[in-house]
Amino acid sequence: xxxxxxxFYELPTLELSEKxxxxxxxxxxxxxxxxxxxxxxxxxxxxxEDEACHAWRGKTSRNRIMFQAPGTLYVYFSYGxxxxxxxxxxxxxxxxxxxxxxxxxxxxxxxxxxxxxxxLKTNLMSGPGKLTKALAIxxxxxxxxLFSEEFFVENxxxxxxxxxxxxxxxxxxKSRELPWRKFILNNPHVSKVRGV
DNA sequence: AGCGTGATCTTT
DNA sequence: AAGATCACGCTG
Numbered sequence: 306x307x308x309x310x311x312x313f314y315e316l317p318t319l320e321l322s323e324k325x326x327x328x329x330x331x332x333x334x335x336x337x338x339x340x341x342x343x344x345x346x347x348x349x350x351x352x353x354e355d356e357a358c359h360a361w362r363g364k365t366s367r368n369r370i371m372f373q374a375p376g377t378l379y380v381y382f383s384y385g386x387x388x389x390x391x392x393x394x395x396x397x398x399x400x401x402x403x404x405x406x407x408x409x410x411x412x413x414x415x416x417x418x419x420x421x422x423x424x425l426k427t428n429l430m431s432g433p434g435k436l437t438k439a440l441a442i443x444x445x446x447x448x449x450x451l452f453s454e455e456f457f458v459e460n461x462x463x464x465x466x467x468x469x470x471x472x473x474x475x476x477x478x479k480s481r482e483l484p485w486r487k488f489i490l491n492n493p494h495v496s497k498v499r500g501v
Numbered sequence: 502a503g504c505g506t507g508a509t510c511t512t513t
Numbered sequence: 514a515a516g517a518t519c520a521c522g523c524t525g
């Protein structure tokens with residue numbers, strides 16, 4: 306399948322959070338290591354209108370990447386131990402990003418097993434901190450984009466609506482009520498919801 | 502159900 | 514300068 310081009314990402318954040326489901330995120334590492342994962346869970350963080358979004362009050366040194374061109378990677382360090390991966394949406398200077406919350410391993414599972422210290426496939430990338438660990442993504446990836454030989458996303462057929470679930474976002478305190486989490490129904494690689 | 506862990510943001 | 518918060522994962 307072809308790679309997604311920049312115009313694909315220049316969409317309203319909520320719309321893109323749904324369209325990214327089923328697409329194949331790819332990272333190529335030196336030494337012919339190919340890591341691929343099918344995106345199965347996302348959350349939308351919608352710029353200035355969204356109190357839970359890092360950019361809702363305007364640009365800061367941490368969130369400045371969210372104002373960059375669509376298709377840029379926004380990676381930040383959370384809870385003193387995890388890196389979280391987002392894809393920047395909307396036109397340049399309009400902040401917004403989709404948090405990638407879970408993927409299904411497609412290629413490179415052995416590499417991921419070693420990095421994660423587990424061999425259970427449904428545990429390799431079934432959470433936003435887990436998948437960055439599996440893919441060796443950290444703050445050095447912040448600001449890179451999806452139009453290189455290192456990172457890109459392969460297209461896949463759109464999913465029918467009946468396969469897409471919706472819920473409130475996980476682990477936030479502001480704007481809890483907004484149904485801005487999207488996931489593939491009945492997919493075992495979707496993260497376990499916290500606090501139940 | 503509890504806690505580690507450190508950068509970032511807010512308030513003094 | 515100090516304190517609160519945090520888009521989480523793991524143990525028990």
